[in-house]
Amino acid sequence: TEPEAVPSGSVREEYEKLVDLVRKYRFAYYQEDEPLVSDAEFDALFLRLEEIEALHPELVANDSPTQEVGGEVSAAFAAVEHLQRMYSLEDVFSLEELEAWITKAEASIVKLGDTARPAWLTELKIDGLAVNLLYRDGKLVRAATRGDGTTGEDITHNVLTIKEIPQELTGAGFPPEMEVRGEVFIPSKAFAEFNEALIEAGKAPLANPRNAAAGSLRQKDPAETAKRPLRMFVHGLGARDGLETATQSETYALLAKWGLPVSPYFEVLGSLQEVLEFIKRYGDKRHSLMHEIDGIVVKVDDLATQRALGYTTRVPRWAVAYKYPPEEVHTKLLDIAVNV
Numbered sequence: 001t002e003p004e005a006v007p008s009g010s011v012r013e014e015y016e017k018l019v020d021l022v023r024k025y026r027f028a029y030y031q032e033d034e035p036l037v038s039d040a041e042f043d044a045l046f047l048r049l050e051e052i053e054a055l056h057p058e059l060v061a062n063d064s065p066t067q068e069v070g071g072e073v074s075a076a077f078a079a080v081e082h083l084q085r086m087y088s089l090e091d092v093f094s095l096e097e098l099e100a101w102i103t104k105a106e107a108s109i110v111k112l113g114d115t116a117r118p119a120w121l122t123e124l125k126i127d128g129l130a131v132n133l134l135y136r137d138g139k140l141v142r143a144a145t146r147g148d149g150t151t152g153e154d155i156t157h158n159v160l161t162i163k164e165i166p167q168e169l170t171g172a173g174f175p176p177e178m179e180v181r182g183e184v185f186i187p188s189k190a191f192a193e194f195n196e197a198l199i200e201a202g203k204a205p206l207a208n209p210r211n212a213a214a215g216s217l218r219q220k221d222p223a224e225t226a227k228r229p230l231r232m233f234v235h236g237l238g239a240r241d242g243l244e245t246a247t248q249s250e251t252y253a254l255l256a257k258w259g260l261p262v263s264p265y266f267e268v269l270g271s272l273q274e275v276l277e278f279i280k281r282y283g284d285k286r287h288s289l290m291h292e293i294d295g296i297v298v299k300v301d302d303l304a305t306q307r308a309l310g311y312t313t314r315v316p317r318w319a320v321a322y323k324y325p326p327e328e329v330h331t332k333l334l335d336i337a338v339n340v
């Protein structure tokens with residue numbers, strides 16, 4: 001679309017309202033772990049914000065929500081600086097958009113001088129909470145939420161209650177300092193059981209696994225976190241000086257060898273067609289998987305290519321998240337939103 005020359009008063013007004021709404025919804029989602037609207041509704045607002053900014057670049061401020069990784073640091077936790085920044089992911093909402101994204105990425109990769117077709121590491125997009133684990137000489141020394149991407153919240157005591165996360169890596173060859181990134185989640189079955197127990201005890205059930213996982217990890221009392229059925233799957237690294245691997249999938253194999261929980265569901269695929277088949281396959285069974293997913297993540301597997309493509313202020317240029325179309329499941333949340 002062609003940029004419109006001067007934004008009319010009403011466009012600016014709509015834009016400012018949208019910015020305020022997105023900030024308010026992000027705060028409820030990230031800080032209070034209690035969303036006011038469904039993800040689909042939030043995504044629609046965010047898309048509209050991006051659309052207005054594309055038409056009126058002069059409206060884009062440095063602190064626009066589109067330039068930032070959502071989330072802040074609550075005063076209830078100590079702030080910790082990540083050694084390397086954490087990012088969000090670019091979303092696409094249709095298979096056509098995904099195809100366009102992959103075609104464009106393949107063209108950029110050819111421009112980099114890479115003649116081989118890229119391999120696409122295709123994974124489930126786990127609907128949980130992003131966590132950054134810092135290992136020094138193989139020992140877990142700190143765990144933090146993503147926060148604004150630069151600074152997160154120190155949740156070490158809570159993460160130490162998750163048995164699946166090794167406090168000490170096994171084997172050898174790990175770098176002196178390594179940031180392991182992944183998603184903490186509550187498996188669907190464990191969530192249903194946990195809620196049943198709450199109801200039996202006369203307590204209010206938790207709204208959904210994602211917010212339950214986030215709320216569980218952001219408890220003040222680790223004993224409370226320990227009662228929640230939390231799990232983690234690792235999906236990337238931050239700082240990794242001295243770790244020589246060529247691809248992300250090879251890195252996963254190494255992380256698994258060191259005792260870190262790697263998802264069993266990823267595949268390295270050679271073509272768009274195979275990626276589309278993966279999306280269809282998991283779309284059909286998305287409600288019978290061990291955890292909730294809100295989409296599929298497609299990443300360039302080759303790490304040198306990832307480095308060459310780099311990042312925007314908010315997302316990597318070497319990965320994209322395909323979001324499945326929203327479903328009726330969200331109506332409950334929508335009702336709540338309407339009533340507040």
Ligand code: NAD
Nearest residue numbers: 025029035037038039042088089123124125126130235297
């Ligand atoms: P995102 O959730 O769309 O994508 C980035 C995150 O995906 C990463 O931080 C990572 O933790 C996670 N992820 C899960 N599986 C992954 C994998 N296999 N590989 C890599 N990363 C993986 O982006 P976001 O910035 O965290 O938040 C936006 C999301 O949160 C949207 O889904 C949006 O709908 C939702 N949200 C909802 C509300 C609301 O009010 N309902 C408010 C804010 C955000």
